[in-house]
Amino acid sequence: MDRQVFVNVWDALEDTQTEAANMSMRSALLIAIEQKVRSWNLTQVEAAGRLGITQPRLNDLLRGRISNFSLDALIGLAAQAGLSVRLNISDAA
Numbered sequence: 001m002d003r004q005v006f007v008n009v010w011d012a013l014e015d016t017q018t019e020a021a022n023m024s025m026r027s028a029l030l031i032a033i034e035q036k037v038r039s040w041n042l043t044q045v046e047a048a049g050r051l052g053i054t055q056p057r058l059n060d061l062l063r064g065r066i067s068n069f070s071l072d073a074l075i076g077l078a079a080q081a082g083l084s085v086r087l088n089i090s091d092a093a
Contacts, residue, residue, distance in 0.1 A: 017092075022071060029074040029085065030066055036081045037062065051080045 008024055037047050037058070048058040060068045061077070069077075078085050 023066070026066055026069065026071050026074055029071070029078055030061065030064065030069065032083055033074065033077050033081050034062055034064070036083060051077055053077070 008020075037051070040047055040050070042050070044055045044058050044062070048055045051058065057068075075085050
């Protein structure tokens with residue numbers, strides 16, 4: 001059996017490079033937002049209000065339920081959290 005090596009976990013888990021790239025961006029955004037929200041030291045209700053979402057939606061984010069969030073939704077939440085999102089584009093390896 002051949003051993004495969006992947007650059008990141010999403011390359012191993014997703015069926016296409018497109019899906020892997022999308023999940024990689026979503027996971028990086030989700031982690032950054034989660035860390036920012038936790039740094040506020042607010043209740044979930046207060047933090048959700050700051051982000052303009054419901055507390056259950058924030059709970060999904062804090063628990064890493066990535067499938068509940070589109071890339072667009074995470075970019076919007078990052079902006080609400082005071083984070084700047086930039087895209088780095090380069091030729092594929």
